[in-house]
Amino acid sequence: MPVVIDKDLCIECEECVNICPFGSLELGPSGLECSDTCTLCGICLDVCPSEALTLPDVPEEEIDLKDYKDVWIYGEQKRGSLHPVVLELIGVGRELARKRNCRLGVVSIGNRLDQVLATLKHYDVDDIFLIQHQQLKDYNSEIYANLLTDLIREKKPEIILSGATLRGRSLIPRVAVKVRTGLTADCTELDVDENTGNLLQTRPAFGGNIMATIECPNRRPQMATVRPRVMKTASPLPSPHKNQVVQNIDPLLSSLRSETEILDTVDSLKETEDLTEAGIIVAGGRGVGAPKGFRLLERFAKVIGGVIGASRAAVDAGWVPYSRQVGQTGRTVHPDIYFACGISGAVQHLVGMQSSKIIVAINKDKDAPIFNYADYGIVADMFEVIPELIKYAERRVKR
Template sequence: MAILIIAEHDDRTLKSATLNAVTAAAQIGAELHLLVAGRDCRAAAGQAARIPGLAKVLLADDASLAQQLAEKVSPLVVELAKDYSHIVAPATTSGKNLLPRVAALLGVAQLSEVIGVESTDTFRRPIYAGNAIATVQSLDSVKVLTVRGSAFEPAPAEGGGTPIESIHFAGDAGDSARFVGEQVAVSERPELSSARIVVSGGRGLGSGESFALLERLADKLGAAVGASRAAVDAGFVPNDRQVGQTGKIVAPDLYIAVGISGAIQHLAGMKESKVIVAINKDEEAPIFQVADYGLVADLFEAIPELERKL
């Protein structure tokens, strides 16, 4: 049977996490279908059709699917599930909101944060904040899984010519859940979860104003700005910058940790980075145990000096 991939998009463009999910699904099986569900989302479906390796792009364009609320999209996925052996979504905020509902409605277990494919029914996923890797076999008729994007290379975004098939979905237009509003953070910096370089700050910065140091450095490097949970809990920065077990999982080419002690929850979100640089005045900080390069120094002296050198 085929595999259904849930596309992540904003109705106009696909999110990069979709490409990682396509790669993961391709390791499971050969026939891949990608679902683009939303309102006025044909442009996103057109982008999806250019991804090589897909057999079909399903377009569900309906007013009830506006804002892609999980409460509205999950019945659609459940309706389609009878034709699929696997349902795959990126382990993003949206995917983590949608697929547990799908799994519950189907009466199956969900496999979360999959980082490796052993076979069509056996997968690897991290447990204990990434300190152990569990190999899990699912005997459910439909395997429902979220995949960690940092563990899979993105599929090519161009080169395919997949047909788009429109599907009718008479969704729930009631008030089981309704969209009230959103606050969208606009930034010229790269998206945190897909950036090649990430500069993150911790409680050692002392205040939200001190994050301006990191922002100037990030702008010179073309980097995204992240933060530890301690910095977020202290109110230094908004929680959409949080990196860690309960935040975003990143695996950039370069991760610069500034004033971050290296709690296990933070390490779970960034230790797959290719090169880790730690700057901390405490030479006993756990972050130095995973860092490729460590600098024991006062960050308020080291960061301006680094910025000048750049």
């Protein structure tokens, strides 16, 4: 069932042929053809100047969209304190709720949520749903998904946002399937159609080479995850919220069953070394040359209050552990400053760091692709430049 081509409208401009990521469209002797490799992604519809392309008609199963209202945020917590991404989502969630003229809620699950509640008191959130039980001490994907699903079925929110943390990316897809709705991962921009209530979810696709805006028009709730540090943190209220409605939700006992058990939790990184939360990252690649080079980067990171990252080449060489890897097969990061030292700038690395606020590239090779993606480029030997940067930072940089 490929895309439908109206040959009377087609002007054979080949715009669609050029943009099709699957190479399914081809201009043959009898006009434009689409092969069965088509995945109906719809990318070609946007570039067609003559509206000759359409998706095949499919009858939609109807649900009453009007039954669903309000914007919810999943209030991820760890050991009782709220993950910073939640405050970022409150910022964007508030804006969506304003446009839809509805309420903004936060749902948190855990065993002791008093600190979560105390934090939320200072933010512009209308509803707080707390699911507390002694069995909810550790995150458990089955139980947490059951409980969130139960609450969604009961209260019917229109939109649910969650941080795209490792936890969020485990929990939310499970919930989306259980309530049979659409989910868009790693959104970098969110807006809402004020009339239809459709959430406009923009995310990078094809390794960040293009951006796609995605809607979920016929299903509710609409669910999206957002990476930490992409949205601006909401400002706290000048004085604690007075009309916040706090609801304690009793979990269904049948929802507390799980086939898994956490035997132990090992925090090999200090909280402050979490790459996805770091404000400054000093990353090294093949050009660092040896573990010794990373010690220089570590000293630099220390004086400017940053953490160490690495390209795949440096990890594969065994100079740094995998947990430090930035890029497609590692972590995606969004620091204020990303120092790329001796990193050439392969696409697989770029997709993991290109949404950093400022990128500083240090590389001996002036033709390294990284310089095309950096705000500041230093064409030099990092072993000559970085000691100078350390010297300067030791004297002048406030941490």
